[in-house]
Amino acid sequence: MPSKVLEGRSRGTLMAVIRTHILTGEPVGSRTVSRQSKEGLSPASIRNIMMELEEEGYLEQPHTSAGRLPTEKAYRFYASQCDATHPPHKAEEHLIRSGLEGVFEMPEEVLLERISHVLSLISHNLGIVVREPMAKTILEHIHFVRLAERRIMVVLVSTLSRVSDQIVQLEREISQPELDAAARYLNEHFRGWELEKIRAELVTQWSRDREAYDSVLRALRQLSEQGMLEEPSSAEVFVEGASNLVVQPEMAEPARIQELLKALEGKENVIRLLTECIRVPGDPLQVVVGLPGKPSLLKNFALIGATFSWKGRLAGRLAIVGPARMPYDRVIRSVGYVSRFFQEQELN
Template sequence: MVDFIDDRKRKILKAIVQEHILTAEPIGSRTLAKNYEFGVSSATIRNEMSDLEDMGYLEQPYTSAGRVPSDKGYRYYVDSLMETRDYPEQEIRKMLGEFTFEQNVQTIMSNLARMLSRLTRYTAVISEPQLKKSRIREIKLLKVSRKNLLIVLVTDTGIVNNKIISLTKEISSKQLRYLNEFFSRKLQKRELNTLDEGFLSKIEEELLNRLKMSERIIKLIFDEMLKVAKPAELKVHLGGTSYILEQPEFNNLENLKKVLNILDHEEILGKLLNSFSDNELKVVIGHENQLEEMHKCSIVIATYCIGDKPLGKLGVIGPTRMHYPMVVSTVNSLSKIVGKIISRMDG
């Protein structure tokens, strides 16, 4: 059953959320009467606040205090009351211009995490493009010594994987050139998640019929190629972890330890990001978080894409007393431009 909240209660709830975000203090009826033109007395505002508390949208931290929003109150605010605006792409690009982006995804992701945290003054998190969702831009075999080859795989998302293969005998320059031409024809622009044993076995058989070369060496090359193409663990970059320390909610050492423990474990963060679908931007508030350690936090997460292909996640972690309009606008705007940055990389 959905609660009915009349217009006056909506305005009062919105004002309490906004005031609490700014002050981190319980908000009383006198403050609202002074700062907002509701056209009613403090006593009427107090009664409305009491009703909102009974409905679960507000909480009273201690007797004789004002009220603070509950998780339910923040949820209603985010879904029905707050106003947001996206940054124009030109404005985001101006911000990005302050950073030097080297031509590799790892540096770009690290810089974006720092920028997002600086813009929001909360902890930012961003995952690198997931290899399994990428296409092969280039795959090459390079001779590094008489019996050693280097496999280099570059994806359309800028990820570079490589591995050295030790052969039992040397292969000729002509054989190496043929291998590279063959792999270019068969594998270029192919999605990595289709590069499985079944597919590689088919083209391995085709190669054996065309090239006079040791079956053992060809099998070794294909086996190692499969390892290179296998998606690595999700890599997550953090920015602005120290901003957690600025939030009064985390003056409590136990609350702080819980959050820092999550931020300190990349595997847990990776699973947390992967738990969000690739749909529209998502705001998870307090006890809506699956992890108990995050019950004092809110998370705003968006998916970034190249074209219409979802590749990774970026977002912000902060207290439930988060400046939601600003964070949602910033995360949403940045998510729309990350894919463009990656797709324009040269190498």
């Protein structure tokens, strides 16, 4: 149940202050809101309502002679009134579709880079995409190629046609026919499985009866022990739009930009941020105002993000990050649309 202060005139006044501040970046005075009032409320009446909103924690006054600014609590309320399932405005929809046209036929890195670029264009803020680690991906196809000196090339194809290859060093020789048989076994029995679950199931099979398993499982055991289903890289990060922050009024001081970029430098920091803010796959779009983290500057920023799936699995997380003063309705609709875009393309 919303509190009484957010009903009727109080709610209308709060929404007017937030929308005006999002447009101007300046404190909002009672006269400005009065001119927008459909009920013709006087500046004096608006000032009284603003004082009530300030007591409730929705507005703050930077100094006595200034107008009011929305607080984190106000932005959270404003964002809660936006529906991510509604389609974006025509301009944003056209930008998304034209920006992502044909990318599903390109390498996965190009697709994810393009998504972060589109998110940045839509919001004029940071567009971020984090791809899940390889261990979370789904096996589509695997192939082994025997090389010289007990070396094997492992070629693995996962969802989104992502191809990776690595060289593993064996302790004993495995013939190419044995490698082909091992690949057929994996492709026939484990296609559509996450790599880490494949490894766990193989360990279970080996532990049932060490003497009973045949040459195929013996070959797979040796390959697995040498890392055939592992990849050293962790989650990957794609970030676009850092230059957008320079023109934001909130970032007028160079020290503020440096503090923000320091907080987001290093992919581990970005992965931690998105994982903490977008926790559970399948949950609705998340809006976080006042980001977690040590730098105090992040408390004045917001994240709007969601998970995205491809071929029945969690493929990653995508988000827009920028000052808390952002057009939530437009950004929330756009992020929700991009997140659903994957499923739409898969169904088509």
